[in-house]
Amino acid sequence: xxxHDENLRPGxxxxxxxxxxIMAEAEPVIQLKGISKHYGSVVGVDHVxxxxxxxxxxxxxxxxxxxxxxxxxxxxxxxxxxxxxVHLAGEDITGLPPQRRDVNMMFQDYxxxxxxxxxxxxxxxxxxxxxxxxxxxxxxxEALRLVGLEDxxxxxxxxxSGGQRxxxxxxxxxxxxxxxxxxxxxxxALDAKLREQMQVELKHMQERLGITFIMVTHDQSExxxxxxxxxxxxxGNIAQDGTxxxxxxxxxxxxxxxxIGTTNFLSAKLLSQEGTLAVVExxxxxxxxxxxxxxxxxxxxQIGVRPEKARIVADGSAPxxxxxxxxxxxxxxxxxGLRTVxxxxxxxxxxxxxxxxxxxxxxxxxxxxxxxxxxxEPHNIFLFEAGS
Amino acid sequence: MxxxxxDKTSRTLIMGIPILWIVLFMLLPYGVLLTYSFWLKKYxxxxxxxxxxxxxxxxTDPQYMQVLLRTLKIAALVxxxxxxxxxxxxxxxxxxxxxxxxxxxxxxxxIAPLWVSYLLxxxxxxxxxxxxxxxxxxxxxxxxVDAPVDAFLYSQFAMVITLxxxxxxxxxxxxxxxxxxxxxNLDEASADLGMSAIQTFFRVTxxxxxxGIVAGFTMTFCLSFGDxxxxxxxxxxxxxxxxxVITSQFGSALNWPLGSALAVVMLxxxxxxxxxSDWIEQSGQVEL
Numbered sequence: 001x002x003x004h005d006e007n008l009r010p011g012x013x014x015x016x017x018x019x020x021x022i023m024a025e026a027e028p029v030i031q032l033k034g035i036s037k038h039y040g041s042v043v044g045v046d047h048v049x050x051x052x053x054x055x056x057x058x059x060x061x062x063x064x065x066x067x068x069x070x071x072x073x074x075x076x077x078x079x080x081x082x083x084x085x086v087h088l089a090g091e092d093i094t095g096l097p098p099q100r101r102d103v104n105m106m107f108q109d110y111x112x113x114x115x116x117x118x119x120x121x122x123x124x125x126x127x128x129x130x131x132x133x134x135x136x137x138x139x140x141x142e143a144l145r146l147v148g149l150e151d152x153x154x155x156x157x158x159x160x161s162g163g164q165r166x167x168x169x170x171x172x173x174x175x176x177x178x179x180x181x182x183x184x185x186x187x188x189a190l191d192a193k194l195r196e197q198m199q200v201e202l203k204h205m206q207e208r209l210g211i212t213f214i215m216v217t218h219d220q221s222e223x224x225x226x227x228x229x230x231x232x233x234x235x236g237n238i239a240q241d242g243t244x245x246x247x248x249x250x251x252x253x254x255x256x257x258x259x260i261g262t263t264n265f266l267s268a269k270l271l272s273q274e275g276t277l278a279v280v281e282x283x284x285x286x287x288x289x290x291x292x293x294x295x296x297x298x299x300x301x302q303i304g305v306r307p308e309k310a311r312i313v314a315d316g317s318a319p320x321x322x323x324x325x326x327x328x329x330x331x332x333x334x335x336x337g338l339r340t341v342x343x344x345x346x347x348x349x350x351x352x353x354x355x356x357x358x359x360x361x362x363x364x365x366x367x368x369x370x371x372x373x374x375x376x377e378p379h380n381i382f383l384f385e386a387g388s
Numbered sequence: 389m390x391x392x393x394x395d396k397t398s399r400t401l402i403m404g405i406p407i408l409w410i411v412l413f414m415l416l417p418y419g420v421l422l423t424y425s426f427w428l429k430k431y432x433x434x435x436x437x438x439x440x441x442x443x444x445x446x447x448t449d450p451q452y453m454q455v456l457l458r459t460l461k462i463a464a465l466v467x468x469x470x471x472x473x474x475x476x477x478x479x480x481x482x483x484x485x486x487x488x489x490x491x492x493x494x495x496x497x498x499i500a501p502l503w504v505s506y507l508l509x510x511x512x513x514x515x516x517x518x519x520x521x522x523x524x525x526x527x528x529x530x531x532x533v534d535a536p537v538d539a540f541l542y543s544q545f546a547m548v549i550t551l552x553x554x555x556x557x558x559x560x561x562x563x564x565x566x567x568x569x570x571x572x573n574l575d576e577a578s579a580d581l582g583m584s585a586i587q588t589f590f591r592v593t594x595x596x597x598x599x600g601i602v603a604g605f606t607m608t609f610c611l612s613f614g615d616x617x618x619x620x621x622x623x624x625x626x627x628x629x630x631x632x633v634i635t636s637q638f639g640s641a642l643n644w645p646l647g648s649a650l651a652v653v654m655l656x657x658x659x660x661x662x663x664x665s666d667w668i669e670q671s672g673q674v675e676l
Contacts, residue, residue: 078576098579111577115595124591128582176581 027090029054029179029212030075035084037070037236044070046236047084052180057206057213059223061259062233068216069184071233075214076105076182089179099128104178108185110169112157118144118168119153125176143171146205163194170202174209181206183215187222199225220260224248232256250291254302254384263304263382264350270299278383283344285324290378296385304382307353312340312366313375324350324374328366338365342372350374418655424648434645442649452633452650459629460657462544463613466551467559470608471601473552474559478600479593482567483575498560506554510621513550517541517622542624550622551612558611559604566600567593599669606665610658630654 028051037044045067052058060068073079075086077098085094093101104125112121122140126132131139144150147167157165166186173181186202187195203226206213217223223230224244232239232247232255240252251257254265268280268287278292280301287303313323326342329349337355344350352374356363366372428437446452481494501509516522517540524536540546570593578588594601612618616631623629630650637647 076580078579098576099582099584105577105580107573107577109571109573111571111573113574113577113592115592124578124583125581128587172581 028052028087029056029089030214031087031090032071032075033085033087035071035074035081035086037067037074037079038082043067043236045074045081048236048238050231050238050241052212052214055210055212057203057226057228058215059227059230060214060216060233061218061220061223061230062239063218063259066233067236068218068233072105072182072184072214072216075180076103077101078105102178103180103182104173104176105182105184106169106173106186109189110157110165112165112168112172114157117154117156118149118160121157121168122172122175125172129176139175143175146174146209147171162190163198166190166198170205174211178211180212180214183213185217186215188217188219195222202226224260230260232259251304251382254304257304257382257384262307262351264307264310266303266305266344266348266350267386268301268303268383270296270301280383283324283326283346283348287322287324287376287381288378289381289383292383293385296383298385300386302384302386304384305350305376305380307339307351308337308355309377309380310350310352311375312342312352312354312372315371315373322376322378324376326350326372326374328368328370328372330368331365333360338363340366340372342374421648421651421655424644425652427645427648429643429645433642442646443653445646446649446653455628455630455633456653458544459613459631462547462551462627462629463609465548466555466612467605467608469548469552470556470559471605474556474563474604475597475601478560478563478567482564483572483593495560495564498557501554502557507617509554510550510618513546513553513622514541517546517549541622542627544623544627546622546624547618547627550618551615554618555608555611558607562603562607563597563600566597566603570596602665602669606662609661613658613661614654 030050030052032048032050035048035050036046038046048067048071050071060071062068070079074081077093077096077100081094085092087093088102098105113124116124119137119140122143123136126136126139140153141150144153147170149164149167149171152160152164152168157168160168166189170186183202187198190198199222202213215223215226227244229241229243230247231241234255240247240256242250247256247260251260251263254263257263258265266282268282271279271281271286273279273292273296276290276292276294278289278296280287280289280303282303289303324342324344326344329341329343332339332341334353337353338360340352340354342350342352354363354365424434425442426438426440427434428439428441477494477498481491485491485494514521518524519536519538519541521541523540524533527533528536574592574596575588578592579585583591613629614631616629616635619627619629619632623632631654634647634650634654637643637650641647
């Protein structure tokens with residue numbers, strides 16, 4: 001204990017780590033200020049501000065055309081912004097070409113050089129750093145060892161499988177030890193099984209290397225699995241920026257709630273509000289929401305409920321409010337669970353998911369046509385203004 | 389049974405006609421040529437024999453070696469000039485031109501002259517390079533020279549220009565095809581890995597377009613190697629090429645055995661060049 005106490009003395013740690021290093025950790029590795037990309041009158045990216053912390057795994061998520069790839073390519077230097085600045089570790093790199101940025105990109109279809117062996121592909125990025133000969137050989141082998149493909153050093157890219165090519169592309173990018181690694185839809189060319197495996201593998205790799213990763217994807221589950229932080233983009237703007245938990249459990253808009261996970265949307269009318277506690281009317285029923293936005297302006301609203309957070313309960317067994325009544329329309333077997341679609345009094349539909357831990361045969365569930373009662377918990381309901 | 393019989397007949401026809409064609413119009417003439425090359429010239433004509441006198445003459449009489457070397461030099465110059473002109477052009481239309489329509493227009497502009505008679509295209513250069521031609525008229529008009537320069541026409545220079553103009557489509561086409569196959573993001577990957585545009589060009593673009601360069605070089609080289617019209621029209625006395633000498637051996641000189649021997653030597657040279665280029669292409673084969 002005594003030895004550890006020594007280390008905990010004020011100043012002891014500071015002397016062990018240079019001040020400049022602490023400063024570097026404090027400032028963002030990438031800082032975008034008012035970055036824009038306009039193609040004539042078409043807006044690609046519109047005035048985006050974004051800071052990326054050192055060592056973070058950040059994902060830019062959104063549907064195609066939302067500007068996420070353009071944003072990534074502006075960080076890499078492949079697109080010139082029409083406005084704003086890009087800073088890398090405090091230095092303005094807005095006007096620098098890709099070859100002069102301490103940033104590397106893993107391309108969507110890997111862009112391996114077909115006329116070079118795996119080893120030559122990886123050593124390529126070391127040439128301009130002045131690393132040649134045995135020093136380069138060692139670095140190449142080390143990178144290949146990291147991705148577990150040391151035996152492929154003399155093969156050509158076309159002799160490798162998709163997953164192997166992906167690892168080589170990763171090795172080629174990390175061998176330069178960039179400050180930031182950019183990944184453009186890195187897993188989209190792989191089949192589903194391999195993709196799941198690589199998600200976890202890439203995440204572990206990032207943790208081990210400690211390099212900042214910025215990834216672009218349109219796959220929300222991929223973003224949830226891999227990221228420390230997700231930036232959801234919509235029409236060239238940031239729709240929401242937060243941890244995977246934030247986005248899933250506290251989406252800022254119906255757009256985010258819809259893009260990440262599945263959400264039932266039901267129209268609602270505001271009855272009363274007191275702070276974050278709001279009471280609304282949904283399909284003729286009174287529903288209480290405990291974490292409503294404070295400043296609701298209109299009274300035409302929308303509630304959002306995740307299917308797995310809504311429960312079908314026995315009639316009369318649930319106390320008081322927050323019940324919706326309806327008639328079961330259909331059951332959908334999901335394997336992991338059962339999705340029941342219920343039609344409410346006003347004709348709107350709500351899905352509820354039930355887990356099937358003992359299989360469907362031993363599960364008692366409502367049949368199409370049955371009258372059911374659905375219980376919603378006040379803190380598991382999103383409340384949005386109708387226009388948002 | 390009937391349709392199997394038909395199958396056999398049709399297969400024989402499909403394979404037979406081309407084989408017959410090749411035997412009749414290629415292998416047979418080559419055989420005749422080879423046979424003639426061993427014959428003996430004996431006044432007034434020549435007699436069958438088996439001797440290597442004709443080949444000995446070719447390799448000992450300096451005038452034949454001179455023509456052969458000159459032909460090789462001109463063919464090399466033509467392929468070199470075609471490469472230097474065609475590569476930047478193909479690179480520009482593939483990588484720098486944004487509009488697909490302009491790409492087609494420029495590519496067609498290169499191909500279109502192939503539809504015009506060869507003789508006409510060679511003849512055009514006579515009117516450009518001649519003493520009363522466009523080039524001299526322009527130079528005199530600009531005051532650069534006082535009297536027409538007659539060195540342009542009837543020289544090896546005129547031949548190289550004319551042959552380059554005529555055969556350059558055969559250089560552009562394979563290079564264009566090779567460049568078009570190169571994935572565009574390789575340029576970006578190279579820049580990302582620290583290379584400048586020029587380094588990327590020499591390390592990525594050129595190696596990946598090598599099959600096109602080799603194919604184009606082989607085609608322009610072999611085509612100009614065997615040409616006999618350009619020397620005839622614009623070459624003049626010091627521009628004679630192997631094909632012209634062969635023509636004269638079969639014509640005015642009336643020495644078919646010597647002409648045949650020369651033709652055989654030429655054929656072997658061309659086959660050797662094609663084999664080498666084929667080998668280069670095979671060994672440099674890259675899967676994109």
